[in-house]
Amino acid sequence: MRIVEKTITGIDGSTARLTGYVAESSSEMADTARPAMLILPGGGYAMTSERESDPIALRFTAAGYQTFILRYSCAPSRHPVALLQAAQAMRLIRAHADDWRVAPARVALLGFSAGGHLAATLATASGEAALREHGFTEPQEVRPDALLLAYPVITTGPHAHRRSISTLLGPEHRHDAALLDMLSIERHIDGRTPPVFVWHTMTDPTVPVENTLMLIQACHEAGVRVEAHLFPEGGHGLSLATRATARAGSPGAAGEPDPDNVVPAVQIWPDLALTFLAGAFADRP
Template sequence: MLTFSQSIAGIDGTAARFDGYVLDNSPELDMGRRRPAVLILPGGAYAMTSDREAEPVAVNLLAHGFQAFVLRYSCAPSVFPTALVETAEAMRRIREHADEWHVDPGRIVVMGFSAGGHAAALFAEQWDGALLAGHGYEAEAIRPNGLALGYPVITSGPFAHRGSIDNLLGERKDDPQLLDLVCLERHVKAGTVPPTFIWTTATDDAVPAANTTMFVDALLAAGVGVEAHVFPTGRHGLSLGTEETADTPERVESCVQVWPDLLAAWIRGVVR
């Protein structure tokens, strides 16, 4: 297995970290094998990126036969659109190095948790827009083929996780145009947002499940394919819901532990 860490220069003078976890091909199996890839954006309220939603999730995806990458995007005091541009660069690198990293370039999923879910979904809405084109990115080089979200921050409206939105926008946190842009349930468009897998818990104590259900409603209204799971119990920030990713006993939650298997089946069946 190849592991590596690279730097991505931020547009504000900061730097993101791009980590790769790449399975080798074997002559006993298929030297030409290309695997789906998942770019993981950890959560952390746009103030940090959580370890619990980074390498442990990547290793789990490797066990399912996928190549995995983690983007430690720039957080506060960095503000919009720094993380968005860094996500575009990470996607460009994965597709550019598809041969070297044994990636199927038509099966690259962007995945995020909590505020990282907001970053992933924002990218899924903006990858073919003028903002990223203005930073020199060709849309087809950064196109996501799937979107996967775990207990995501979605809205800047009444059900917002206000800390995440404030950290993302900084001094412009009251700008109505920016608040509308980052209110993601308002901007789902068929042909831009790819098929989506999304999960949350009914008892999320920080980011209300309404964030997920509002986004699901918007996806359905736009005709975007979606698989959604609302598990009955569990606090915010569960990651895998196992002892491996739990920082407190309350973050071990058996009912959510199936989500990686559900995601793997969805990638194999839908992201093609």
């Protein structure tokens, strides 16, 4: 295993960090290219969560994926800085397919919360205009082959997580009707959208589950393959929903994990995602 690091400079001069966990060739194992996964942590476009970074990457690395984390630029950077960095990260992964032992037609994109919104913007027609404007003349070339979303921000409408959208656009553009329409993902699902896996909790107090329900309906209407899992309980930002990825509890809890972040019923989602990916990639080289 080796760790690769790349710096991606944004159009505003900010920098993003791409970190990869790459399994190298071994005489003891079959020397074949592996599927890859690019992970976009959440954080309301104000930061990128470490709870949704390395623990997620290592979970999928153990399952045979070459995994990459993009710690993209957040506020004060504004749209489309992070989108262009995510597109560049996808381009780098495919461009280094031989060196990083990646199957370039089996690259998944996994986003959490606001990172889910960023992932969905790249994977759908929502981001096409901005990509073309900034030199990605063929947006399909940087789209993932499968899209995985965990408690994602989807809509800019009545059920929006307004803080994420406002942070992404900044005070100058947070009420820009054209931008809000472009970044409302459910309005831009079409036949070119890759297969979608999504999960959410019904009791999420931060990003309403209606975001995911709107995504499911849009995929269904467009004929896009979608697998959705709605868990009856659990808060927002669960990551793996284990003790290892739980937020620290209150100061009086002596560093114990927040019990609201440990939800055994949710812990199955990585296995469900891997089964989904096996099916989505079954006919790909």
